[in-house]
Every structure is written in structure tokens, then in C-alpha cells.
Amino acid sequence: MSSKIRIAVDAMGGDNAPESQVLGGIQAARERYDEIEVLLVGDENKIKEIIKSQNCSLDNLHVINATEVVTMHDSPSDAFKTKPDSSLTVGMKLQLDGKADALISAGNTGAVLSASTLMLGRIKGVSRPTIGSLFPTETGRTMMFDVGATVDCRAKHLLEYAQMGSIYMNYIYGINNPRVGLLSVGEEKSKGNDLTLETYKLLEESGLNFVGNVEGRDVLKGSTEVIVCDGFIGNVVLKFAESVLDLLRAKFRQYAAKSLWNKFRVALSYGTLKEAIQDFDYQWYGGVPLLGVNGITIIGHGKSTPLAVKNMIIRAQETVSRKVNEKISEAIKTN
Amino acid sequence: MSSKIRIAVDAMGGDNAPESQVLGGIQAARERYDEIEVLLVGDENKIKEIIKSQNCSLDNLHVINATEVVTMHDSPSDAFKTKPDSSLTVGMKLQLDGKADALISAGNTGAVLSASTLMLGRIKGVSRPTIGSLFPTETGRTMMFDVGATVDCRAKHLLEYAQMGSIYMNYIYGINNPRVGLLSVGEEKSKGNDLTLETYKLLEESGLNFVGNVEGRDVLKGSTEVIVCDGFIGNVVLKFAESVLDLLRAKFRQYAAKSLWNKFRVALSYGTLKEAIQDFDYQWYGGVPLLGVNGITIIGHGKSTPLAVKNMIIRAQETVSRKVNEKISEAIKTN
Known part of the structure; x- marks a missing residue:
């Protein structure tokens, strides 16, 4: 292998695996030929068949063979142990053995989280790894940490999320000194629950660009680039956000079904709606980072398309080349 | 006064007070002439002027005079004490003195909550009063408790919310044996945080129609009529939901600004969007209930229109006539 950045792809993880994973891998390998090596991990025969169908000889x-598959029915916490020859475990092991620089997976999120945390270990000083998720805003985008890695957080965890998130938004999205908000139920310092009141003090003294509490209504306003919260609430908000669009689509359908005239108007407007809300579309973002582990893991939506997979691979490449983990390690050391 | 149900209106609370409040009060008094008395509480001169401008002589x-006004700048917890002659305090006192059966207010929510809880007291056995908020779903509507009355809940509180919410949805919305969901981060019983794991057990044994955990993505799906959660998360989700629509409107505007053709399509589709999402519009719901206090309080959005105010008054009437508090008292007694 060369000095290119090596990205392992969990080719069996995801609703459309291995098709989407292999096609996305091919696209990334082609587009970034001089910069990356793509390691497709999974059922060798199936993967090679897809590559062959694309007349690809990059x-x-x-292709790295793995005979088992972690499914949505496997226990997240120990799937990587009970299925040692799964694409997830084998892919993760490539990082451990120094044969890959990063892993991307659109499989069972909990299993990816556990495998990453327990196989790679945490960056020294990091109490809890965190999963971030990007939200579109009126002026750009903001990333919320944590969206489900830890459901009963302490103030110290939220401080670390803010530090890691600021570094990620700085080095991956090029946002200098990102504004950090603390998700709460009122703008005033005195508003919140026990966790946020304590976290507020830590963030004030953190040296980060802390802009204070943000409310639910501020998430999409564009007043922050990093929002920190307990993983329980972050997870609820993230999943709720996705479902608002589902409801709107359902309402549009119901509205269209009422009359031919309505149908006509909806037909005309549906494209507008779609284009207007495409910022909500996960596939453009290409996965979310798991920060705080001794390695690089990018987690994708189960429904990831080839485009989303390609974007995840590029995101992983950037996270390696821009030395995000080294920056995190330095920042956390000073706590 | 007659045997009609007497609804006090905090005529000075709300962004468009007293106009919206007085106009809404007039509409309600006219529509329900045989059933209700409307008591407009606030600046006598201003209120009478608006009534006169409407040529109304119902x-x-x-009109009940009150010389002070609780604003958004007043401390929620003691505004009712520091401003004893405010429309809120005077209106609440009408209930205490047996001169009104309910109060509606679109003013400072925290102040309304404190005044209600501390002046009226709690129904015997209720640990914490709760504010519910209605969400549209793909098939109907569901009400989330709590959306901000208590930000650090215990399992017992959530159980009581489920009991009170079930009664409210039954007697106010006519839903027999409403399905109760517990907001969490996974469907399985084992998923959640410390609070939800403990609450799950209480709800299982409650005799309510408990359908298990619901995730953020299920809120709008229509699989429940009552959803319980900590007031911190309920508040964040409620405010977030409101802002999604703001973001969509902003995206539509940005999209329209790109070209004349886009502008044309947005113009055609905007009405569709508006009609499709009108279920999200608070004014149709007419306020949210504060449950668990020894009296009836309906809380409105600061931006309440006359229509919203009228709906709040009707909601208050129903809450009195359908004896919601008596049912709650009976249900809680058996805990």
C-alpha cells in the first residue's frame, strides 16, 4: 500500500448494503484516486460481483473478506465480540492493526459505537465519546453533540463535547472559533435543569466561544455552530426533526387527495418543497462523526445511498488528514 | 350573575393585548351566549373602548378593573405577589373567591404557572402540575406532558402526567382509553435513561393504556394520544417544532429569491404549504391546559389572535363543564 489515506468501509452495514457501500466506495476511489485507498470489508463474492458489474479496475x-454480518437485531454492546468475523469487527481491527486510518459504517449505530469505543479505546482525557449530528440553519449549519452516545450525561461530559465539537467544526467545516450554545429551556443563565446550570459555569470558564443557552427554537436559527446537550435529548430532537418532514409529506398527500385542483397544486409545488428542504437530507452530509475515540469512525444513516457513502469516505479522509484527533488530544489535555 | 360558566380573561396578557383578548372575549360571549359569562380583567378604560368600537352590548x-400588568420582564415566580393589582393576579383571585370558574391567559407563561400553582394550590395527591401541548400527527393529534412546568422530573411525576393527560384527552377530545407513550431513545423497554427506565415500570402497572416507549420520530406518527416526558425535553421539542416551520418558510423565501421561475413556483405552492401545515398552527388549538391545580387555567401563546383567545375560552368552558378536575382528583387518589 502507498502513503494514501486508507478508509475501511463496512460494506455489509446499512439497508442497501452491500450495493450502496460498494458503489459509493467505487465513486470515492475514483474521485480521490491520488489521495485514498478504499478497503471494502465484507462478503468477498458479493462485493467483487458488484465491482465487476461496474467494469471497475481501480x-x-x-476487498477484504468478512464472513459475518452485524444486523439490527444484534445486541449493540457485544455484537463486535459475538461476531468476530463480521464486516464491522474486521473493519475496526484494520485500524487497530495499523492497516486502515478510518472506518465508515451505515450499520447498527449502537454496535458501531460500542465496537469503536471498546476496540479503539478513548483518547486520553476523554470521559465519553460523542456522536454529533448536523442540522441545517437559516444561515448555514450547526452540529449538535451528543445525539445518543450517552443518555445520562454529567456537566464534564458536555464540556468535553463542546471542546471536541468546536475542533471538528473548525477543522472540518472551516469555521473559526465556532459559537457554542448550551441547549436549555430559556436564554437566561438561571434557566435550565441541574445539568445545564452546572454545565453553564464550566462553559463560561472554558475559553471556548460560548454564547450561552439556546432554546429549542434557536437550533435552526443559525446563532451557533456547536450545540451541546445530553444524548437523550439530542437523540429525541434529531429523530423528531426527521419526522417533521415525513409529516409534511403526509399532509401534502392528504391535501392532494382532496380534489383534482389540490392535486395539481401539490404536483407543482412538490418539487419546490423538495428543493427547499434538501438541506435536511442526510445524504448530502455523508454521515456523522464519533468523536473521542482513538481512531476515526464515521457513522452513516441506515438508508445511506452511494452518494452518502462516498461523502462519508471523503469526510473520513478529511478527519484523518486534518488531524482532528491530535487537536482533540491537545485540547482535552489542558482540562 | 347566572348559572352560566364564568371565564376570567387576562385581558392584558399577550403580545396583542388587550385587543386580541377583548375581541376574542366578545366572540366567545356572542357564540356561547346561553352558556358562559366572560369576565375581561384589566385596564377598564382600554377594554371598554374596544368593546365600544365593536358596538357590543352583550x-x-x-369588565373588571386591574391597574397593573405582568410583562415578560417580570420574575415569573413572584410577579403575582409584586403586582397584586395586575390583570393576572386579580383574574386568578376571582377563581379563589368563587367568582370565576376558570382563567385564560396568553401572558408570561412562567408567571401564569406560578400564580396558578401558588394561589390555587394543587389537587390533593398531585405532586407537580403540568402543562400539555398538542402536536398534530399523521392521523390526528397527540398531547405531550410536560412541556416546561418542571425541568427535573421524577418517575412519579411522569406517572401523574400520564394519568392527568389521559383524563384530559378522554373528556376534552373524546378519545376513549387514550394510548400513552413514554418519550425515550428506543422502543425496547431496556432503552432510555434512569428516569424513563423507572417510569416504564410505573406506567406498566398503572392500568393506563400504556403502549411503551416512543422515539422522537414517533411523536408525529399518530401511535399515541398522550406522550409523557420531563418538562425540559418537552419544552425543547415543542420550541424546536415551532422553529422547523420558520426554517421552511425561510428556505422557501431563499429559493424564491433565486429566480423569477422559482418565485412563480413558490407563489403557487405557498398556499399549499400553508394549508398543509395549518395543523401546526397554535391558534386552532386555543391554548394548552395547566393540569393538577385546584382550578382551571388555560395558557395561550403570546401571539394569540382573537380566534385563539375565543378557542381558549371555549376550551376553559369544556374543562369546567366536563369536570376534568374532579376526574383527576378521583384518579390520583388511587395512587
Whole structure:
């Protein structure tokens, strides 16, 4: 292998695996031929068949066999142990063995989280790894940490999320000194629950660009680039956000079904709606980072398309090349 | 006064007070002439002026003078004490003195909550009063408790919310044996945080129609009529939901600004969007209930229109006539 950045792809993880994973891997290997090696991990025969169907013979595209598959029915916490020859475990092991620089997976999120945390370990000083998720805003985008890695957080965890999130938004999205907000139920310092009141003090003294509490209504306003909260609430808000669009689509359908005239108007407007809300579309973002582990893991939506997979691979490449983990390690050391 | 149900209106509370409040009061008094008395509480001169401008001479419409106004800048917890002659305090006192059966207010929510809880007291056995908020769903509507009355809940509180919420949805919305969901981060019983794991057990044994955990993505799906959660998360989700629509409107505007053709399509589709999402519009719901206090309080959005105010008054009437508090008292007694 060369000095290119090596990205392992969990080719069996995801609703449309291995198709989406292999096609996305091919696209990334082609577009970034001089920069990356793509390691497709999973059922060798199936993967090679798809590659063959694409008439692809890129020498920066590799296949690594793994005979097992972690499914949504496997226990997240120990799937990587009970299925040692799964694409997830084998892919993760590549990082451990120094044969890959990063892993991307659109499989069972809990299993990816556990495998990453327990196999790679945490960056020294990090109490809890965190999953971030990007939200579109009226002026750009903001990333919320945590959206489900830890459901009963302490103030110290939220401080670390703010530090890691600021570094990620700085080095991956090029936002200098990102504004950090603390998700709460009122703007005033005195508003919140026990966790946020304590976290507020830590953030004030953190040296980060802390802008204070943000409310639910501020998430999409564009007043922050990093929002920190307990993983329980972050997870609820993230999943709720996705479902608002589902409801709107359902309402549009119901409205269209009422009359031919309505149908006509909806037909005309549906494209507008779609284009207007495409910022909500996960596939453009290409996965979310798991920060705080001794390695790089990018987690994708189960429904990831080839485009989303390609974007995840590029995101992983950037996270490696821009030395995000080294920056995190330095920042956390000073706590 | 007659045997009609007497609804006090905090005529000075709300962004468009007293106009919206007085106009809404007049509409309600007219529509329900045989059933209700409306008591408009606030600046006598201003209120009478608006009534006069409407050529209104209904004898079930009364004005009660109050010289002070609780604003958004007043401390929620003691505004009712520091401003004893405010429309809120005077209106609440009418209930205490047996001169009104309910109060509606679109003013400072925290102040209304404190005044209600501390002046009226709690129903015997209720640990914490709760504010519910209605969400549209793909098939109907569901009400979330709590959306901000208590930010650090215990399992017992959530159980009581489920009991009170079930009664409210039954007697006010006519839903027999409403389905109760517990907001969490996974459907399985084992998923959640310390609070939800403990609450799950209480709800299982409650005799309510408990359907298990619901995730953020299920809120709008229509699989429940009552959802319980900590007031911190309920408040964040409620405010977040409101802002999604703001973001969509902003995206539509940005999209329209790109070209004349886009502008044309947005113009055609905007009405569709508006009609499709009108279920999200608070004014149709007419306020949210504060449950668990020894009296009836309906809380409105600061931006309440006359229509919203009228709906709040009707909601208050129903809450009195359908004896919601008596049912709650009976249910809680058996805990």
C-alpha cells in the first residue's frame, strides 16, 4: 500500500448494503484516486460481483473478506465480540492493526459505537465519546453533540463535547472559533435543569466561544455552530426533526387527495418543497462523526445511498488528514 | 350573575393585548351566549373602548378593573405577589373567591404557572402540575406532558402526567382509553435513561393504556394520544417544532429569491404549504391546559389572535363543564 489515506468501509452495514457501500466506495476511489485507498470489508463474492458489474479496475480499491454480518437485531454492546468475523469487527481491527486510518459504517449505530469505543479505546482525557449530528440553519449549519452516545450525561461530559465539537467544526467545516450554545429551556443563565446550570459555569470558564443557552427554537436559527446537550435529548430532537418532514409529506398527500385542483397544486409545488428542504437530507452530509475515540469512525444513516457513502469516505479522509484527533488530544489535555 | 360558566380573561396578557383578548372575549360571549359569562380583567378604560368600537352590548360580557400588568420582564415566580393589582393576579383571585370558574391567559407563561400553582394550590395527591401541548400527527393529534412546568422530573411525576393527560384527552377530545407513550431513545423497554427506565415500570402497572416507549420520530406518527416526558425535553421539542416551520418558510423565501421561475413556483405552492401545515398552527388549538391545580387555567401563546383567545375560552368552558378536575382528583387518589 502507498502513503494514501486508507478508509475501511463496512460494506455489509446499512439497508442497501452491500450495493450502496460498494458503489459509493467505487465513486470515492475514483474521485480521490491520488489521495485514498478504499478497503471494502465484507462478503468477498458479493462485493467483487458488484465491482465487476461496474467494469471497475481501480488499484486503490481493495476487498477484504468478512464472513459475518452485524444486523439490527444484534445486541449493540457485544455484537463486535459475538461476531468476530463480521464486516464491522474486521473493519475496526484494520485500524487497530495499523492497516486502515478510518472506518465508515451505515450499520447498527449502537454496535458501531460500542465496537469503536471498546476496540479503539478513548483518547486520553476523554470521559465519553460523542456522536454529533448536523442540522441545517437559516444561515448555514450547526452540529449538535451528543445525539445518543450517552443518555445520562454529567456537566464534564458536555464540556468535553463542546471542546471536541468546536475542533471538528473548525477543522472540518472551516469555521473559526465556532459559537457554542448550551441547549436549555430559556436564554437566561438561571434557566435550565441541574445539568445545564452546572454545565453553564464550566462553559463560561472554558475559553471556548460560548454564547450561552439556546432554546429549542434557536437550533435552526443559525446563532451557533456547536450545540451541546445530553444524548437523550439530542437523540429525541434529531429523530423528531426527521419526522417533521415525513409529516409534511403526509399532509401534502392528504391535501392532494382532496380534489383534482389540490392535486395539481401539490404536483407543482412538490418539487419546490423538495428543493427547499434538501438541506435536511442526510445524504448530502455523508454521515456523522464519533468523536473521542482513538481512531476515526464515521457513522452513516441506515438508508445511506452511494452518494452518502462516498461523502462519508471523503469526510473520513478529511478527519484523518486534518488531524482532528491530535487537536482533540491537545485540547482535552489542558482540562 | 347566572348559572352560566364564568371565564376570567387576562385581558392584558399577550403580545396583542388587550385587543386580541377583548375581541376574542366578545366572540366567545356572542357564540356561547346561553352558556358562559366572560369576565375581561384589566385596564377598564382600554377594554371598554374596544368593546365600544365593536358596538357590543352583550350582558354576559363584564369588565373588571386591574391597574397593573405582568410583562415578560417580570420574575415569573413572584410577579403575582409584586403586582397584586395586575390583570393576572386579580383574574386568578376571582377563581379563589368563587367568582370565576376558570382563567385564560396568553401572558408570561412562567408567571401564569406560578400564580396558578401558588394561589390555587394543587389537587390533593398531585405532586407537580403540568402543562400539555398538542402536536398534530399523521392521523390526528397527540398531547405531550410536560412541556416546561418542571425541568427535573421524577418517575412519579411522569406517572401523574400520564394519568392527568389521559383524563384530559378522554373528556376534552373524546378519545376513549387514550394510548400513552413514554418519550425515550428506543422502543425496547431496556432503552432510555434512569428516569424513563423507572417510569416504564410505573406506567406498566398503572392500568393506563400504556403502549411503551416512543422515539422522537414517533411523536408525529399518530401511535399515541398522550406522550409523557420531563418538562425540559418537552419544552425543547415543542420550541424546536415551532422553529422547523420558520426554517421552511425561510428556505422557501431563499429559493424564491433565486429566480423569477422559482418565485412563480413558490407563489403557487405557498398556499399549499400553508394549508398543509395549518395543523401546526397554535391558534386552532386555543391554548394548552395547566393540569393538577385546584382550578382551571388555560395558557395561550403570546401571539394569540382573537380566534385563539375565543378557542381558549371555549376550551376553559369544556374543562369546567366536563369536570376534568374532579376526574383527576378521583384518579390520583388511587395512587
